[in-house]
Amino acid sequence: MNAGTDHNSNQLSVFLLGAILSILAAVDFPSLINYSVKAIAGGLIWLIFSQVHEALKIRMKNKDNQNNKNNQEND
Secondary structure, three states, X not given: OHHHXXXXXXXXXXXXXXXXXXXXXXXXXXXXXXXXHHHHHHXXXXXXXXXXXXXXXXXXXXXXXXXXXXXXXXX
């Protein structure tokens, strides 16, 4: 029975290899590279804005805490 499963496995491997090669032949690589560059650039821009947001949030929180502390000392 193992011989039959090995044969089916080999047929599946050959089919998958053929399918992958067929897909790779049909892919427009310059467009894929262009899209990848744009996606990476967009991700970096998003990451920068996210980090700036976090830094401003922490700065505003510290400023509010300092103002609250000063108000309590003045009371």
